[in-house]
Amino acid sequence: MSTIKDIAKEAGVSIATVSIVLNRKGRERKISLETQARIHQIAQQLNYVPNQSAKKLRSAPKDSYAIAFYWATDFRINYLARITLGIQKEIMQQNKLVHLTVVPYEVDQLQKQMETTQSEFFNGIIIANMSDKDMEYLNSCSIPCPVVLFNRESDKYSSVTMDNYEIGCNVARHFLKKGIHTAGVLTHDTTFPIMRMWMKGFLDTFAVAGYPIPSESILLCNTSSSSAIDVTKKLYAAKRLPRAMFCESDVLAHGMLYACHQLGIAIPEDVEIFTIGINMAEFNDYAIPSLSRIDIPMGKIGEQCLHLLVSLIENKKKNPAVVYLPGTKIIGQSSPEE
Secondary structure (H helix, E strand, O other), X not given: OOOHHHHHHHHOOOHHHHHHHHOOOOOOOOOOHHHHHHXXXXXXXXXXXXXXXXXXXXXXXXXXXXXXXXXXXXXHHHHHHHHHHHHHHHHHHOOOEEEXXXXXXXXXXXXXXXXXXXXXXXXXXXXXXXXXXXXXXXXHOOOOOOEEEEOOOOOOOEXXXXXXXXXXXXXXXXHHHOXXXXXXXXXXXXXXXXXXXXXXXXXXXXXXXXXXXXXXXXXXXXXXXXXXXXXXXXXXXXXXXXXXXXXXXXXXXXXXXXXXXXXXXXXXXOOEEEEEEOOOHHHHHOOOOOOEEEEOOHHHHHHHHHHHHHXXXXXXXXXXXXXXXXXXXXXXXXXXXX
């Protein structure tokens, strides 16, 4: 069965243009009569049959919205529960019917997924975990409905985000205030934009204070706790374990806690650990020792994304609109205050 993607490819136009023309809005959107005629002719040649589900969405009653939530299928899938709880909370606060569809996509493959799912049939879209390549695609394309980015800033799209650079600065200040000048970073992947900002803020703050962190103290793990265990053991064996470690996710922090327990390393006496809280609070509050962290308000970000998106759909806000949320500093046993 032919799709509007096939028509767009044959006509040499965007999927959005085909959708506008087939929905009889070409004149309204000032698409040339020649282009409209070509699209209709190709649709007829390809025996195109309109998507009935999409037609149903377009004819839905007022105050009934179809929302897509794009989420990358990597290690961050573990954090989806906190976010969807926030989105669900906001949906229940809205005095309207909201259909939420979670759409998985592979990192760097957002374009492929959005075109496959014919995203123009949604009233609005929330997108999370974009890579640099995914952002390049978003900045180059035209999406025919409001879009809100999850914890990522953009000049083109609205977003609910955080000052991620400042988060890294705050972790560094916590250590420096305690007189700790020898620290390291345990990170998943330096290509993740948000983690880059956390690390940059952390490293810049140490450098400005006169204690630059050497590159060999920035340790790259994969996305598992077991990788953090291996790195910690290697540091200990090489006698290179710093006085404090900034773990850029609580997954890594739990791995380091386990390794230190096995090796007999006392926390916080021998090494202090500070992390970013992404999982449910209980995972970090009931660790032994409990983890000090900047907690990312995943649920609140999700809640505000849905709220902002509905406001954009209803033209109550102008695009691009940005909502900033703060992180919460939670002091546990792994790195107490002075």
